[in-house]
Each structure stands twice: as structure tokens, then as C-alpha cells.
């Protein structure tokens with residue numbers, strides 16, 4: 001049976017739409033009118049409802065060295081979103097108009113060794129939505145049907161709009177067994193906070209979160225942290241002792257991109273400890289290799305999230321009670337993008353959402 005048979009009649013599409021564009025090779029973004037993209041045979045056109053702002057978007061906004069090397073303006077940016085199917089390419093099966101969906105922002109080659117083996121998150125030839133091709137900060141977004149994740153409509157829309165970063169957090173946190181383990185998280189940005197909530201949900205014992213931002217550390221406590229640690233003036237060893245930990249942390253998630261944080265983490269691990277690294281180091285980080293060797297540590301790099309096992313896991317985590325809503329602190333209409341980006345740049349927020357409805 002062809003599920004498309006029961007699709008509602010497609011509404012007439014406008015020719016033009018609002019989109020947040022990196023218009024020129026300089027700092028800033030512009031809300032402009034651009035043509036509505038037309039889906040190719042294996043693509044889906046999505047009416048975006050909510051989209052959340054990522055650190056990547058902030059890099060593009062600021063036009064830093066990374067952005068200058070990767071982004072080719074003019075480009076519609078953004079990759080964290082939830083929306084509804086507005087058009088289906090002729091070859092797309094299994095989706096219907098109006099379906100609520102999220103999308104994986106990494107578009108993979110499909111024919112390298114990792115892709116063929118089902119390890120698509122490890123494809124060396126990945127294209128990023130809102131980085132290498134038009135993104136989700138727009139009324140409409142076009143992506144391959146293979147990148148669509150049909151969303152569970154019982155999950156709040158705001159939470160679904162954060163499934164991309166929640167996927168980073170879940171992919172990191174679920175890298176190792178957490179039951180009964182003592183976990184150290186360096187960096188209490190939104191993904192660190194989400195990883196904290198997941199570790200609590202999955203049965204970790206102590207979860208210690210370190211950051212320099214007291215507001216984020218308060219949020220960490222709310223997300224289940226046993227202790228928040230001011231990385232700039234508190235000793236991790238003291239905190240570990242006060243929690244009656246004898247040999248160090250069993251599991252570490254490095255989310256800050258700070259070389260000092262990584263060094264502190266390696267020093268604080270128990271023998272046989274396992275570290276997952278998501279934060280990109282802002283400068284070359286010296287790694288205490290001898291300690292890694294002598295203490296039998298495991299270091300695992302994390303990029304993106306598994307397609308689509310992580311999406312399944314996070315759906316089920318949320319459905320079994322994981323609540324990330326306290327991490328979502330601000331909402332703005334897309335027309336107020338300047339205020340939204342200023343707030344994200346200030347760091348005085350959790351996740352910030354842009355509303356594209358209406």
C-alpha cells in the first residue's frame with residue numbers, strides 16, 4: 001500500500017520565503033526574502049516551525065577563522081529544527097504531507113566504506129546543512145529523504161527542535177556504560193547539560209560538572225549534577241574527596257574545548273577510565289600521553305550522532321522521562337534574530353529557539 005495515497009492535498013507553495021542569510025563574507029546575518037527551494041526526486045521540502053541556535057551558527061555569525069575557511073556566502077544557515085513535510089520528491093516513500101519531522105544535518109556520501117557498513121556518522125565526505133548547503137533558518141528547508149527523522153508527536157515541539165544537539169549529547173553520553181559510574185563533565189553549555197541529564201537518567205552515581213559560568217552550573221544541578229564546580233577557583237580533587245570517591249572518575253565527557261579542562265580531566269580519571277571528547281579544542285591541546293598509557297585510559301572522539309540509532313535512543317530517553325526543557329531558556333520570533341544571537345554570544349542562556357511559524 002502506498003502511504004502517499006492518504007496524504008492531504010498539497011497546499012500551494014509560496015514562491016519566496018524568509019531566510020536568515022550569511023549574505024557577505026563579514027560578521028552578521030540578514031533576514032531576507034529568497035526563493036522557496038524545490039525538492040529533487042529523493043528530497044523532502046519541510047515547512048520549518050522551530051529552529052534552535054547552535055554554536056556553529058554563532059561561529060558563522062561572527063565570521064571567525066573556521067567560518068571563513070568553510071562558508072561560501074550567500075548561504076541560509078541553521079541545522080537544528082522541527083517542521084512538517086510540505087512537498088515530497090517523486091521517489092520518496094514512507095512519508096506523508098504534514099508529517100512532523102526532524103532532520104539529520106549531516107548529508108553523507110552513501111558509498112564509502114563507512115556508509116556502506118551503516119556507520120554513516122563516520123563518512124569522511126559529509127556535507128553540512130546550513131554549512132555547505134542551504135539550512136534551516138528559513139520558512140522552508142530541503143533535505144534528502146534519507147536524512148529525515150519522523151518525530152514522535154507526543155514530544156514537545158521545543159524539545160524536538162533540539163534533537164540535533166541532544167543527539168550529540170546522547171551519542172557522547174551513551175558511548176560508555178554509565179550505571180553506578182562516577183562521571184565528570186567539563187563544560188556546562190547546552191550539550192554538556194543534556195549529557196548530564198542523560199547520565200542521571202541512565203543511572204550514573206556521582207555526576208560532577210565543571211564550568212566557569214555560575215549560571216550554567218546552577219542549571220547543571222537542576223539537570224541532575226551531584227556537584228557543580230567552578231573550574232577557575234575550585235579543586236576537583238577536593239570535590240571528589242567530599243563525595244567519598246576513592247580512585248577518580250570512571251567516565252569523562254569533555255564538552256568545553258578548553259586544553260586545561262582536558263588536562264584536568266585526564267588527571268582526575270580512575271585507572272581504566274573512559275573519556276569521550278566532543279569539544280573542539282580552541283588551540284592545540286597538550287595531552288598527558290604517559291598518563292593515558294600508564295592509567296589505561298580510553299579517549300574516544302565524538303562527531304555528530306549515529307544515523308539513526310542515536311535518534312531512536314533519544315526519542316526513547318525522552319519518552320521514558322528525560323526532560324531537557326529547563327535547558328531551553330529563550331524563544332524569539334525569527335524577526336528578532338539579532339537579539340537572539342546577541343544573547344547566545346553573551347553566554348547568559350541555555351538553548352535559544354527561533355520561531356518560524358506565522
Ligand SMILES: [Zn+2]
Nearest residue numbers: 054080164165
Ligand atoms: Zn548544532
Ligand SMILES: [Zn+2]
Nearest residue numbers: 109112115123
Ligand atoms: Zn560516506
